[in-house]
Amino acid sequence: MPRQITYLNGEFVPHEKAFVHVDDRGFTFADGIYDFILVHKGCLINEEAHLDRIDYSLGEMQIEWPLSRDDLKTTLREMVRRNELVEGFVYMQFTRGVAPRDHPFPPKDTKPTAVITARHMPFATWEQAAKGVGVLTLPDERWKRCDIKSLAILPNILAREKAVRAGAAEAWMFDEDGFITEGPACNAWIITKDGTVVTRHLDRAILSGVTRRKLRAVLQSQGITLEERKFSVEEAKNAAEAYLTNSPYLVKPVTKIDDTVIGTGQAGPVTLKILKAYRAALEEQCDTRSNQ
Ligand SMILES: Cc1ncc(COP(=O)(O)O)c(C=O)c1O
Incomplete structure (x- = not known):
């Protein structure tokens, strides 16, 4: 099995080195969204429908897309490739970003945080x-x-x-x-x-x-x-x-x-x-x- 690779804010890093700041609003307030795509035979199952739901969740939470939809699709494929994922899933988590703890939304230029992890999981017989x-x-x-x-x-x-x-x-x-x-x-x-x-x-x-x-x-x-x-x-x-x-x-x-x-x-x-x-x-x- 290859080393587990995680995507964090534009970079692919070894999973054990993927850290998010303690002031990330995902950590302090659960201020973010997530989604999970099944991978079967290396294929991202129902990908577009999951991306539609990410778009809806981000929109309702008034969080900007951390990367464009097309870039996300490219990144998901890269995650499948780098993790040699045939059967398993990719998990995506996008938060409102890092800012000193305070309830109102942080300044407009605060970048959302993007994390994508991949895990192997056998497809059920x-x-x-x-x-x-x-x-x-x-x-x-x-x-x-x-x-x-x-x-x-x-x-x-x-x-x-x-x-x-x-x-x-x-x-x-x-x-x-x-x-x-x-x-x-x-x-x-x-x-x-x-x-x-x-x-x-x-x-x-x-x-x-x-x-x-x-x-x-x-x-x-x-x-x-x-x-x-x-x-x-x-x-x-x-x-x-x-x-x-x-x-x-x-x-x-x-x-x-x-x-x-x-x-x-x-x-x-x-x-x-x-x-x-x-x-x-x-x-x-x-x-x-x-x-x-
Ligand atoms: C609360 C809740 N309902 C339903 C579902 C099923 O959603 P899906 O079919 O997209 O996996 C999920 C999946 O995570 C969920 O968290």
């Missing part, structure tokens, strides 16, 4: 991907702008930790009316007994997941009906099937919600059909290198 996981439901204690991929995700971390300590793989959070919002790092989906797929509509309560966005076309191609609406914890527990989505997991069957077994307790047939179709779409994306 079909058996691993198709294995169901349990989720724990918890109150959603986050802020009211979950549509922004902000660095401030402490409630997500606490929820995930609680889930893991309870023996679940993930958490699903619910709002004050008992409707599921999403997981700390994933979107939540159920399949009703008549085979309709349901996921919460986009609003400020959830992140617009790239996998969620891409899956809409996949569902359509499979002739599966999608309803974008709220669903309660109770409805989820009575669903025929359930799954969650994010960039590393793709489509992950959920076979238990709290103590309730979903369906037969095994990944359901509709979920597996969606997973299969989504994996095939990714392979096609890599083979055609349409996003390279």
Whole structure:
């Protein structure tokens, strides 16, 4: 495995030498955004959609792009190349930059900080991907702008930790009316007994997941009906099937919600059909290198 190389403000440095100043607003205030792109067969999966979301998050936070979109694309390819990344991911973090600690935005000429790291991670085999996981439901204690991929995700971390300590793989959070919002790092989906797929509509309560966005076309191609609406914890527990989505997991069957077994307790047939179709779409994306 090659030495891990990290991108920091225009330079490629050995990972162990990549340091950010203590006055960086990402460190003092979590004043920044991040994103994560899966790399499969050396290909940056759904790259444009991730860059669109970075653009949205930076815009909502009023942070300038630290480098142009085209330069970022070149840099991501360079990160894949220098880290000899075939299977893994690149993680990007952009903050409002370094300035003496004070709440208001720093002077206009403060440069945003850009960090990109790369990690190797095996692509799941079909058996691993198709294995169901349990989720724990918890109150959603986050802020009211979950549509922004902000660095401030402490409630997500606490929820995930609680889930893991309870023996679940993930958490699903619910709002004050008992409707599921999403997981700390994933979107939540159920399949009703008549085979309709349901996921919460986009609003400020959830992140617009790239996998969620891409899956809409996949569902359509499979002739599966999608309803974008709220669903309660109770409805989820009575669903025929359930799954969650994010960039590393793709489509992950959920076979238990709290103590309730979903369906037969095994990944359901509709979920597996969606997973299969989504994996095939990714392979096609890599083979055609349409996003390279
Ligand atoms: C809160 C939250 N929801 C949903 C997702 C899924 O997003 P994506 O499919 O783009 O990975 C993530 C991913 O990190 C997330 O952090």
